[in-house]
Amino acid sequence: RNTGDNLSIQAVAGSGKTTTLIEAFKLVPAEGAIFLAFNKAIADGLQTRGVRASTLHSLGYRICQQNLGFCKSNDRKLRNIWSYEMHKIDSMTTREKIDHNMAFTVLEQIVSLCKSWGVVPSKAPAMIPQIISHYDIDTPAELTNLTEKVVKLLEYSIAKSKTIDFDDMIYWPAIMPQWTFPQFSTIFVDEAQDLNHAQRIFISRLLAPTGRII
Numbered sequence: 001r002n003t004g005d006n007l008s009i010q011a012v013a014g015s016g017k018t019t020t021l022i023e024a025f026k027l028v029p030a031e032g033a034i035f036l037a038f039n040k041a042i043a044d045g046l047q048t049r050g051v052r053a054s055t056l057h058s059l060g061y062r063i064c065q066q067n068l069g070f071c072k073s074n075d076r077k078l079r080n081i082w083s084y085e086m087h088k089i090d091s092m093t094t095r096e097k098i099d100h101n102m103a104f105t106v107l108e109q110i111v112s113l114c115k116s117w118g119v120v121p122s123k124a125p126a127m128i129p130q131i132i133s134h135y136d137i138d139t140p141a142e143l144t145n146l147t148e149k150v151v152k153l154l155e156y157s158i159a160k161s162k163t164i165d166f167d168d169m170i171y172w173p174a175i176m177p178q179w180t181f182p183q184f185s186t187i188f189v190d191e192a193q194d195l196n197h198a199q200r201i202f203i204s205r206l207l208a209p210t211g212r213i214i
Contacts, residue, residue: 007214008192018042021188024214025051032185032211034059036203042190056199059206060169067179068161068172077165078108081156086149103143110137110146111153115171118198121154173205174198183208 009017018037025035035053037043046053064071074080082104110131119127128147132139139146157168164172173179175198185208189195192213195203207213 004210004212006212009214018190021190021214022046022051025188028186032208033188034184034186034206035188035190037190038194039190056202057166057169060173060202061164063173063179063181064164064169067176068164071162071164073165073169074163075165077160077163077168078111078153078157079104081153081160082107085156086152099142102140103149106137106139106143107146107149107153109135110150111157112167114150114154115167116196116198118171118174118201119154120175121151121158124151124154170198170202174201177205179205181205183211185211187211187213189213 009020011017021035025033030050030052033052035043035046035051036056036059037046037053038055040055040058043053043055043058061073083100087100110128113131113135114124114127117127117131119131125147128150131137143149157165161172173181184206187203187207189203203213
Protein backbone atom coordinates (compact mmCIF):
# COMPACT_ATOMS: atom_id res chain seq x y z
CA ARG A 1 0.00 0.00 0.00
CA ASN A 2 2.88 2.38 0.79
CA THR A 3 5.04 1.61 -2.24
CA GLY A 4 4.73 1.04 -5.96
CA ASP A 5 7.75 -1.26 -6.10
CA ASN A 6 7.77 -4.92 -7.06
CA LEU A 7 7.75 -7.04 -3.92
CA SER A 8 8.84 -10.57 -3.06
CA ILE A 9 7.82 -12.64 -0.05
CA GLN A 10 10.52 -15.10 0.94
CA ALA A 11 9.82 -17.60 3.71
CA VAL A 12 9.96 -21.33 4.44
CA ALA A 13 7.25 -23.73 3.28
CA GLY A 14 4.07 -23.62 5.34
CA SER A 15 4.78 -20.20 6.85
CA GLY A 16 1.78 -18.49 5.25
CA LYS A 17 3.12 -16.90 2.07
CA THR A 18 -0.10 -17.50 0.15
CA THR A 19 -2.20 -16.16 3.03
CA THR A 20 0.01 -13.05 3.14
CA LEU A 21 -0.51 -12.52 -0.59
CA ILE A 22 -4.27 -12.83 -0.19
CA GLU A 23 -4.25 -10.24 2.60
CA ALA A 24 -2.02 -7.94 0.53
CA PHE A 25 -4.51 -8.17 -2.34
CA LYS A 26 -7.01 -6.33 -0.14
CA LEU A 27 -4.68 -3.32 0.07
CA VAL A 28 -4.60 -2.46 -3.66
CA PRO A 29 -7.34 -1.25 -6.04
CA ALA A 30 -9.17 -4.42 -7.07
CA GLU A 31 -10.06 -3.10 -10.54
CA GLY A 32 -6.53 -3.39 -11.90
CA ALA A 33 -5.33 -6.39 -9.90
CA ILE A 34 -5.27 -10.13 -10.52
CA PHE A 35 -4.16 -13.07 -8.38
CA LEU A 36 -2.42 -15.85 -10.36
CA ALA A 37 -2.09 -19.27 -8.79
CA PHE A 38 -0.88 -22.73 -9.75
CA ASN A 39 -3.52 -24.26 -7.49
CA LYS A 40 -7.02 -24.26 -9.02
CA ALA A 41 -8.64 -24.65 -5.60
CA ILE A 42 -7.00 -21.42 -4.40
CA ALA A 43 -8.08 -19.54 -7.53
CA ASP A 44 -11.65 -20.86 -7.31
CA GLY A 45 -11.85 -20.06 -3.60
CA LEU A 46 -10.72 -16.49 -4.15
CA GLN A 47 -13.22 -16.00 -6.95
CA THR A 48 -16.07 -16.91 -4.62
CA ARG A 49 -14.86 -14.08 -2.37
CA GLY A 50 -14.99 -11.54 -5.18
CA VAL A 51 -11.26 -11.59 -5.96
CA ARG A 52 -10.20 -11.64 -9.61
CA ALA A 53 -8.17 -14.82 -9.58
CA SER A 54 -7.08 -17.42 -12.11
CA THR A 55 -4.62 -20.21 -12.66
CA LEU A 56 -1.90 -19.36 -15.15
CA HIS A 57 -3.12 -21.99 -17.59
CA SER A 58 -6.77 -20.96 -17.39
CA LEU A 59 -5.87 -17.36 -18.18
CA GLY A 60 -3.51 -18.51 -20.91
CA TYR A 61 -6.27 -20.59 -22.48
CA ARG A 62 -8.63 -17.60 -22.52
CA ILE A 63 -5.95 -15.46 -24.16
CA CYS A 64 -5.37 -18.16 -26.78
CA GLN A 65 -9.10 -18.24 -27.56
CA GLN A 66 -9.20 -14.44 -27.75
CA ASN A 67 -6.34 -14.27 -30.24
CA LEU A 68 -6.78 -17.49 -32.21
CA GLY A 69 -10.55 -17.51 -32.37
CA PHE A 70 -12.09 -20.88 -31.66
CA CYS A 71 -9.56 -23.43 -30.42
CA LYS A 72 -10.05 -26.67 -28.53
CA SER A 73 -7.92 -28.28 -25.85
CA ASN A 74 -6.52 -31.74 -26.53
CA ASP A 75 -3.66 -33.15 -24.43
CA ARG A 76 -3.07 -35.84 -27.08
CA LYS A 77 -2.17 -33.20 -29.63
CA LEU A 78 1.55 -34.07 -29.81
CA ARG A 79 0.90 -37.82 -29.86
CA ASN A 80 -1.61 -37.40 -32.70
CA ILE A 81 0.90 -35.32 -34.66
CA TRP A 82 3.65 -37.89 -34.09
CA SER A 83 1.48 -40.90 -34.93
CA TYR A 84 -0.69 -39.63 -37.77
CA GLU A 85 0.92 -36.51 -39.24
CA MET A 86 4.60 -37.50 -39.11
CA HIS A 87 4.07 -41.27 -39.34
CA LYS A 88 1.40 -43.81 -40.28
CA ILE A 89 1.02 -45.81 -37.08
CA ASP A 90 -1.93 -47.82 -38.38
CA SER A 91 0.31 -49.55 -40.92
CA MET A 92 3.08 -50.44 -38.41
CA THR A 93 3.85 -53.88 -37.02
CA THR A 94 3.49 -54.47 -33.28
CA ARG A 95 7.26 -54.18 -32.79
CA GLU A 96 7.38 -50.96 -34.77
CA LYS A 97 4.53 -49.52 -32.68
CA ILE A 98 6.41 -50.31 -29.45
CA ASP A 99 9.55 -48.58 -30.74
CA HIS A 100 7.43 -45.71 -32.03
CA ASN A 101 5.79 -45.18 -28.62
CA MET A 102 9.12 -45.41 -26.76
CA ALA A 103 10.60 -42.76 -29.03
CA PHE A 104 7.58 -40.52 -28.51
CA THR A 105 7.92 -40.67 -24.73
CA VAL A 106 11.39 -39.12 -24.97
CA LEU A 107 10.47 -36.63 -27.67
CA GLU A 108 7.35 -35.50 -25.80
CA GLN A 109 9.44 -34.73 -22.71
CA ILE A 110 11.93 -32.66 -24.70
CA VAL A 111 9.23 -30.80 -26.65
CA SER A 112 7.40 -30.01 -23.40
CA LEU A 113 10.63 -28.63 -21.89
CA CYS A 114 11.30 -26.58 -25.03
CA LYS A 115 7.86 -25.03 -24.62
CA SER A 116 8.47 -24.35 -20.92
CA TRP A 117 11.61 -22.44 -21.92
CA GLY A 118 9.74 -20.54 -24.63
CA VAL A 119 11.92 -22.05 -27.37
CA VAL A 120 10.74 -21.43 -30.95
CA PRO A 121 11.68 -23.92 -33.71
CA SER A 122 14.43 -21.70 -35.16
CA LYS A 123 16.20 -21.62 -31.78
CA ALA A 124 15.56 -25.25 -30.90
CA PRO A 125 18.67 -26.86 -32.49
CA ALA A 126 20.93 -24.81 -30.23
CA MET A 127 18.78 -25.29 -27.12
CA ILE A 128 17.94 -29.00 -27.31
CA PRO A 129 21.42 -30.28 -26.27
CA GLN A 130 21.37 -27.85 -23.32
CA ILE A 131 17.93 -29.06 -22.25
CA ILE A 132 18.91 -32.72 -22.52
CA SER A 133 22.03 -32.07 -20.46
CA HIS A 134 20.32 -29.84 -17.88
CA TYR A 135 17.54 -32.35 -17.16
CA ASP A 136 19.77 -35.43 -17.63
CA ILE A 137 17.40 -36.96 -20.18
CA ASP A 138 18.24 -40.48 -21.30
CA THR A 139 18.07 -40.54 -25.10
CA PRO A 140 18.16 -44.06 -26.64
CA ALA A 141 20.90 -44.57 -29.21
CA GLU A 142 18.35 -45.93 -31.68
CA LEU A 143 16.46 -42.63 -31.59
CA THR A 144 18.26 -41.06 -34.56
CA ASN A 145 17.93 -37.46 -35.78
CA LEU A 146 16.50 -36.48 -32.41
CA THR A 147 16.96 -32.73 -32.86
CA GLU A 148 15.29 -32.80 -36.26
CA LYS A 149 12.32 -34.74 -34.85
CA VAL A 150 11.87 -32.33 -31.94
CA VAL A 151 11.98 -29.33 -34.30
CA LYS A 152 9.41 -30.98 -36.57
CA LEU A 153 7.11 -31.66 -33.63
CA LEU A 154 7.40 -28.03 -32.53
CA GLU A 155 6.68 -26.80 -36.07
CA TYR A 156 3.67 -29.09 -36.48
CA SER A 157 2.43 -28.10 -33.02
CA ILE A 158 2.53 -24.39 -33.91
CA ALA A 159 0.89 -25.03 -37.28
CA LYS A 160 -2.01 -26.82 -35.54
CA SER A 161 -3.12 -23.60 -33.89
CA LYS A 162 -6.79 -24.55 -33.60
CA THR A 163 -5.89 -27.33 -31.17
CA ILE A 164 -3.83 -26.57 -28.07
CA ASP A 165 -2.50 -28.75 -25.28
CA PHE A 166 -1.72 -27.87 -21.67
CA ASP A 167 1.78 -26.58 -22.51
CA ASP A 168 0.43 -24.42 -25.36
CA MET A 169 -1.73 -22.43 -22.94
CA ILE A 170 1.45 -20.76 -21.70
CA TYR A 171 3.75 -21.35 -24.69
CA TRP A 172 1.59 -19.56 -27.25
CA PRO A 173 1.20 -16.33 -25.23
CA ALA A 174 4.93 -16.45 -24.42
CA ILE A 175 6.07 -16.61 -28.06
CA MET A 176 3.44 -14.26 -29.52
CA PRO A 177 4.28 -10.69 -28.37
CA GLN A 178 2.03 -9.28 -31.09
CA TRP A 179 -1.06 -10.78 -29.47
CA THR A 180 -3.55 -8.72 -27.48
CA PHE A 181 -3.16 -9.20 -23.73
CA PRO A 182 -5.20 -7.96 -20.78
CA GLN A 183 -3.23 -5.43 -18.74
CA PHE A 184 -3.03 -5.34 -14.94
CA SER A 185 -1.55 -2.71 -12.66
CA THR A 186 -0.81 -5.26 -9.93
CA ILE A 187 -0.19 -8.96 -10.46
CA PHE A 188 -0.03 -11.23 -7.43
CA VAL A 189 1.80 -14.48 -8.20
CA ASP A 190 1.51 -17.41 -5.82
CA GLU A 191 4.48 -19.85 -5.66
CA ALA A 192 6.52 -17.57 -7.93
CA GLN A 193 9.68 -19.58 -7.22
CA ASP A 194 8.22 -22.40 -9.34
CA LEU A 195 7.71 -20.31 -12.47
CA ASN A 196 9.49 -21.50 -15.60
CA HIS A 197 10.88 -19.18 -18.26
CA ALA A 198 7.78 -19.23 -20.49
CA GLN A 199 5.54 -18.46 -17.51
CA ARG A 200 7.70 -15.49 -16.55
CA ILE A 201 7.47 -14.14 -20.11
CA PHE A 202 3.72 -14.71 -20.09
CA ILE A 203 3.25 -12.78 -16.84
CA SER A 204 5.41 -9.92 -18.11
CA ARG A 205 3.04 -9.49 -21.07
CA LEU A 206 0.15 -9.00 -18.64
CA LEU A 207 1.82 -6.18 -16.74
CA ALA A 208 0.75 -2.62 -17.48
CA PRO A 209 3.64 -0.20 -18.25
CA THR A 210 3.62 1.24 -14.73
CA GLY A 211 2.45 -1.97 -13.06
CA ARG A 212 4.12 -4.16 -10.50
CA ILE A 213 4.39 -7.81 -9.52
CA ILE A 214 4.04 -9.09 -5.98
